[in-house]
Amino acid sequence: MENRKVFLITGASSGIGEATARLAVKDGYRVVLAARSTSKLEALKDELGSDTALAIACDVSDWNAQRRLIDRALESFGRIDVVFANAGFSKGSPFYGGKDKPDEWKEMVLTNVYGSAVTARLALPELVKTGGHFLITGSVVGHITSIRNLYSATKWAVTGIAQAVRNEMVGTGIRVTLIEPGVVDTPFWGAVPKPGTPELHPDDVARAVMYAVSQPPHVDVNQVLIRPTGQPH
Ligand SMILES: NC(=O)c1ccc[n+]([C@@H]2O[C@H](COP(=O)([O-])OP(=O)(O)OC[C@H]3O[C@@H](n4cnc5c(N)ncnc54)[C@H](OP(=O)(O)O)[C@@H]3O)[C@@H](O)[C@H]2O)c1
Structure with missing residues (x-):
């Protein structure tokens, strides 16, 4: 019976999620890779090995798709130990001006806020069974006031979700x-102008994730705020 731990990542087709998947496999985990881009997920699965990685197409804004994600992960790997709710993007964030685009904000709010909350709701019962770890990607702009930015507000909501889940899970052994x-x-920056400041590499964030996950069970790293050196406030 295969007993390697299982690490599920949403937004695994690219950037921070993809880098985290590689480090998690290096640390001995099997990984469940979720995103919408099937071809990118399949390529990463092939690289990591099909006994170690499972690629599942999933739009996190769709409850039923996330239900299928959890069910398929359990059918294939039998357990879930770590869940990284990381899928998200920024688009059309300013409040003032701009063209009418009725669905632009909906998609972002449904992905960043609702999608992350659904990941928590559906994954937590499995994490209770394994004494697992829930991680969620917020942002520096979910921590400071950012002007012209509904994206920032979605990340404030993510900060709230993390704190609420941690409170709710007191007594279960789950870390958040x-x-x-x-x-x-x-590629996050394909849709919005880059600020032209110093940058982190996705691996830098993935190492922070693995730092939190690799602590002994009594240590709950509540939050990791990580900026590139020299990024202005
Ligand atoms: N890059 C930054 O500077 C930065 C800073 C702070 C926070 N973040 C946050 O970090 C997280 C990861 O972003 P990244 O920088 O790694 O950007 P990225 O390379 O664009 O990755 C975003 C990931 O989210 C997935 N995704 C987007 N919408 C989705 C949906 N509806 N359902 C499922 N998957 C979805 C994308 O895959 P598909 O398109 O294939 O679905 C992709 O795998 C996001 O939550 C982002 O807000 C990024």
Whole structure:
């Protein structure tokens, strides 16, 4: 009976999630890779090995898709030990001006806020069974006031989700870590203008994730706020 621990990552097709998947496998985990881009997930699964990685197409804004994600992870690997709710993006954030685009904000709020909350709701019962770890990707802008930015507000909501889940899970042994990156060089910036400040590499954030996960069970790293050196406040 295979007993390697299982690490499930949403937003695993790219950037921070992809880098975390590679480090998790290096640390001995099997990984469940979730995102919408099937071809990228399949390529990563092939690289990591099909006895070690499972690729599952999943739009986190869809409850039923996330239900299938958890069910398929359990069918294939039998357990879930770590869940990283990391899927997210920024698009059309300013409040003032701009063209009418009725669904632009909906997609972002449904992914960043609702999607992360659904991941928690569906994964926590499995993490209770394994004494597991829930991590969620917020942002520096979920910690400071950022102007012109509904994206920032979605990340404030993520900060709230992390704190609420941690409170709710007191007594279960589950650990909850909020990962709050500053600017990271990923395709995230394809949709919004880059600030032109120093940048982290996705591996820098992945190492912070693995630091939190690799602590002894009595140590709950509550949050990791990680900026590139020299990024202004
Ligand atoms: N890069 C930065 O500077 C920065 C800073 C702070 C926080 N963050 C946060 O870090 C997280 C990861 O972003 P990243 O920088 O690694 O950017 P990225 O390379 O663009 O990765 C975003 C990931 O989220 C997935 N995703 C987006 N919408 C999804 C949906 N509806 N359902 C499932 N998966 C979805 C994408 O895959 P598919 O498109 O294939 O679905 C992709 O795998 C995000 O939550 C982002 O807000 C990034």
